[in-house]
Amino acid sequence: MKVMAQMSMVMNLDKCIGCHTCSVTCKQAWTNRTGVEYVWFNNVETRPGVGYPRTYEDQEKWRGGWTLNKRGRLKLRDGGRFKKLSRIFSNPKLPEIHDYYEPWTYDYDMLLNSPSGEHTPVATPKSLLTGKDMKIGWSANWDDNLGGSLETMDQDPLLAKMSEEVKAEYEKAFMFYLPRICEHCLNPSCVASCPSGAMYKRAEDGIVLVDQDACRGWRMCVSGCPYKKVYFNHRTGKAEKCTFCYPRIEVGLPTVCAETCVGRLRYLGLVLYDADAVAAAASVEDEHDLLDAQRGVLLDPHDPAVIEAARAGGIPEDWIESAQASPIWKLIRDYEIALPLHPEYRTMPMVWYIPPLSPVVDVVTNTGNDGEDADNLFAAIDKLRIPIGYLAELFSAGDPAPVDLSLRKLAAMRSYMRGVSMSDHRDESITEAVGMSGPQMEEMYRLLAIAKYEERYVIPPAHAEQAHDLEEMGCSLDFEGGPGMGGAGPFGSSSGESVPVAVENFHSLKNRQTSDRPSSPGRVNLLNWDGNGTPEGLFPPEDGK
């Protein structure tokens, strides 16, 4: 047994209102730069829908993740080392920019500077790739709230697996939001696909990162990831991905997406797992067994043998304590209500989801029945096979049983807690129906519904004695391309040494603080400005120049 720690996340989809705050704050923090205009480390998809990039879940087409070979051993679905290198000059499975969307801005300058005329001036959309006028036809959340989904919904790879009548009825039946970040898998196929060895899983906390200095732009990680959560920066020619906000995690702060989530639906914490058991668990034959296999890889942090092995493996004492207090462990193993996203990809993803009950409640309420009555809800869960089948395609490789159980627990919690708060009546028959005790149910309620900050986020800071090593680590994505704020290096826009965050901040602060007069009138499109360099006309001339 080799105990390792993994920083992971659970999202409670019941509470997601699809506001995209996580996406926007993440973008501001990480991908607000040229070259990654089209990149959303965090995106929110409306399901059913085609996702971002379009139809990424169709692994017959994109061939990401792992599969089993004839001898029942794991292999990369798109082929092993030889096949990868034979396709290195042109990766046939790489999504093109149009599979994401062509990034654009608007010619806002037109609104200010056009001469007076008969018609109101309009800001025409301009492509950020070519600079030319473009027609906007797709984006990262084009089918938000099922918008236009009559046109596109039949492209949803999950619906394609379901029957025709289901497809026709779907839109009436069910809709929910799915926020997605990198899964920071235990068995990451992007890492396995990287020819340069630039991608790695951090031994301390399991965060999967790209070493920007070692990446050579072979693009195999992008096609290797079944979730399509590694992106190619077309300006620097390097891969970039969700970093799990490691600079924040290292000092005990939650990720930006979690911190800013208005629904407070994200949970962060450590789990301990047995690294030696990962490969065996990822290669169980029946896809329906993958969920249990992955649960089995996670180790009980209260088990003395595990604690002993964790100490022997060099995991610090406060990290073990954090793993014991981890909301992730509770949601995955104690309550068994959190489920992984697409376990059938065999990457052992570590961002899990609590499936949404609210659509079921809505159906019950809309029929005029009591949406908080346990029997009504249980009956509805039994009857609503369509949404359950769809959720099962997402979270349990098509096996409805785990989704069913998870929703039943949520339904039981709902009606049990109504009894508690309305009449102080604790009806244990409800909790027993889902195999839980009353106090356990109240604990779960506290974690899910009250969701206190310090219970949602149990993040042990990285160790002080290591702190100097963590500062400004090399794989950070926080530089745009050129050295300093000056722009390009000698060999093109991406060359030159990487610039520490502090230096970059220094320059931008200096720019801001010395700009005490309005800038000279010029044609600057602020939305085209990536925050680097000093475009002409943006800042007033410095005094003394």
Add this chain to the structure above:
Amino acid sequence: MSTSAILLWVVLPYAAAAVFIVGHILRYRYDKFGWTTRSSQTYENRLLRWGSPMFHFGILMVIAGHVVGLLIPRQWLYAIGINEHIYHLGATWMGTAAAILTVAGLIILIYRRRTVGPVFLATTAMDKVMYVFLGATLGFGTLATLVYQVFGPGYSYRESISPWIRQMIIFQPHPEMMVEVPLFFQLHVATACALFALWPFTRLVHVFSAPIPYFFRPYIVYRSRDESRGAGSRPVRRGWDPVAAPQPRGKRGSNR
């Protein structure tokens, strides 16, 4: 021996080699972040899907041919039964095939670079200079093969160019060997030298990143936080040692 011959066939190649080697070391030392293929596949794939493999597999064949023709003395090949006639046939026809593949691939790639908007915008000045010299080197090499080998009487460069290169490698230059060489071969060699001198400052550096270690490493890579600093990306510069608590006197060396 004329001065121009010495300049062209001794000074230029050695200077190019020096720039090539030192340039790569410096670039790797100071610009790891810029060391990439700078792929433009996300912009456009229809033309690249054909052009890029054609060019790259072609150029690999071309390189293999040059190694056999230039670096291996012909007596060694005679010894394993490859006589002048067999060699000439093989070199000419396989070489021509490789050249056609490479040049056709390059033409597709340059056409793509010029006509596809985003790809053209992502082209740096250095890329353009590189394309000129790469195209010239390939063009003169192909011309030399066509003019002298395919349609001409055949020129035995293994009596002049090959020994000249081997003499250069052992630092005993014989520039006179190159003086009588036909013009297109001379131009091919000269532009190649210039290309080598440019090499470390272009995206061509990605040639030295050929991911051979991928065959030998385990699929999943783990790195420790400490390692990722040391293996590094950002080396600790002199005078910027991290601040650490001083060791109390007498305890030095005892803990760790």
